[in-house]
Amino acid sequence: MVRFDDVWLRYQHSGRAPEADALRGISFEIEDGGFRWLTGPSGAGKTSLLKLIYLAEHPARGRIEILGARAARATRREAAMLRRRIGVVYQDFRLLPQLDAYDNVALPMRLARRSETQVQADVGEILRWVGLAHRLHARPDELSGGEQQRIAIARAVVARPKLLVADEPTGNLDDEQAERLMLLITALNKLGTTVIVATHNTGLVKRYPFPRLSLEHGRLVHDG
Amino acid sequence: MMARRRGDLLGLRAALADRLLPVLVGAMSFLATLAIGGALACATLAAGWQGNIETALTIQVPQPGNPDAANDGTRLAAVQRALAVDPDVQNAAVMSTAEMNKLISPWLGSDAASLGLSLPAVITAQWRGAGSADTLGAQLQQVSPGTLVKTGAMWAQRVAALTTSLQACALAVLLVVALVAAAVVAVATRSGLAQLRETIDTVHGLGALDSDIAARFAARAVWLALGGSFGGTLLALPILAWLAWLAAPFTGPARLGGFFNLPPALLALALVLPACAALIGWITAQFTVRGWLRHLP
Structure with missing residues (x-):
């Protein structure tokens, strides 16, 4: 379950004056195994909200519960363990440049100390799924934008997370790849993974009519 | 794979x-x-x-050929007899003329004997006593007045401090x-x-x-x-x-x-x-x- 209760976020960089509130009084709840689109214009706060969900930011105030754990009360170790249960597709992919496609996808499993046998099986399977089994040894700078995005998606789902958070996952994909990705995400969702996908792609939202959280100027204007 | x-x-x-x-x-x-x-x-x-220094004992006997206090032989012989019976003194040996010349040659030249100076006899020995050698010095003064006794204890302390x-x-x-x-x-x-x-x-x-x-x-x-x-x-x-x-x-x-x-x-x-x-x-x-x-x- 993901639950936000009157959550506010204000970015505070050291040595600078605090910025305006990025999120204001956000409250919503997503049940286990639920699916939510996260929509809104650029600058509405979608990425900020996702950052709070995958524990990359602390809220200025309010209460956040992720997969049954109070984020604010988690120790650093507990927070790390919680992050391992969350798959994240970053808007900018964040692939590690020194690792090839295989090792990038294997990273979450290795951090979770899964056996190499399991890593090989799961990474091989997911790379086939995203259509990049032939690009195992390519480094990110040798991959196209779409390929990098598929590697980022594979990395997010390879460890079978309980919660999948995706920030514009179809941004660099053609329609066929986007459709293939949605099949993967909905399959994971049917297996019990809670999914939150931020997107500008209205066509996709219409084709997959899941409930929607809509943000404007840091406020939640639609939930359902 | x-x-x-x-x-x-x-x-x-x-x-x-x-x-x-x-x-x-x-x-x-x-x-x-x-x-x-x-x-x-x-x-x-x-x-x-x-x-080496801590146990080193140096005894200088001025006018070594003169009679001792008891007029029973030379001053040097009297000092040697006293050292021989002292259980705390070992390996007493009179420094030879050649050794003396080598010792003082930096100050007096290579042949000090030719200068006609009255040099003391020097006896080197090892001090095995627990305390200082002051008592020995007093004893030797009695048989041969003017005899000097020096140990290396002070130098040993200085070396220890330096170390x-x-x-x-x-x-x-x-x-x-x-x-x-x-x-x-x-x-x-x-x-x-x-x-x-x-x-x-x-x-x-x-x-x-x-x-x-x-x-x-x-x-x-x-x-x-x-x-x-x-x-x-x-x-x-x-x-x-x-x-x-x-x-x-x-x-x-x-x-x-x-x-x-x-x-x-x-x-x-x-x-x-x-x-x-x-x-x-x-x-x-x-x-x-x-x-x-x-x-x-």
Whole structure:
């Protein structure tokens, strides 16, 4: 379950004056195994909200519960363990440049100390799924934008997370790849993974009519 | 699919390069080896000198051929008889004319006898008594007035004080070197962290523990410090061997051993110092990385 209760976020960089509130009084709840689109214009706060969900930011105030754990009360170790249960597709992919496609996808499993046998099986399977089994040894700078995005998606789902958070996952994909990705995400969702996908792609939202959280100027204007 | 190595996940080989850090740690180890070698040499020399000086007894008998107080022979013979019966005095021997000439030649020239000076007889001996030799001096004054007795106790104390101060200096050098080595590792680690900020952000976001990330930096720092320190120590050993060879006349070959026979304690430095450098590298990297990671949520 993901639950936000009157959550506010204000970015505070050291040595600078605090910025305006990025999120204001956000409250919503997503049940286990639920699916939510996260929509809104650029600058509405979608990425900020996702950052709070995958524990990359602390809220200025309010209460956040992720997969049954109070984020604010988690120790650093507990927070790390919680992050391992969350798959994240970053808007900018964040692939590690020194690792090839295989090792990038294997990273979450290795951090979770899964056996190499399991890593090989799961990474091989997911790379086939995203259509990049032939690009195992390519480094990110040798991959196209779409390929990098598929590697980022594979990395997010390879460890079978309980919660999948995706920030514009179809941004660099053609329609066929986007459709293939949605099949993967909905399959994971049917297996019990809670999914939150931020997107500008209205066509996709219409084709997959899941409930929607809509943000404007840091406020939640639609939930359902 | 073939099994694959986990390898350098963070890209530390590029971010913590094998150039500056090993060279600086090597330089610190070079200095530390010289400091420890100096301290050991100082202790060895001092131990030898103290052993000889502390028990050395020198007796000067003026007008040795004149009659003694009891008019029972020469003053020199009377002093020799007194020394012979004293159980605390051993190996008493009158210095020969040749030895006397050698001793005073720096001041009086090569043939002092030709100057017609009345030189005292000098007796060297070993003092085995527990206390001072003042009582012996008083006894000898009675049989041969004007006889002087000197022991090396005061010089031994001075040598001990000098040794202690030199060893304290060496310890201070070691502390400074260790702190500089730690600072070098800390700066290199912070530089590596800055270069890998995005990578660490990502790995942290994927659920890496602080200890996982710190351990990878620490392992890299250990290898770099170990290699640099080993090289620096090995470079310093020939210099120590050369200094030992120079010092050999003052110590005897059995103590500092000459060029190819350094004491085992010095040779052990080649293993101990790199291990210490590795430990400093590990601890410093761990603290630096864990401190830096505290800035991440």
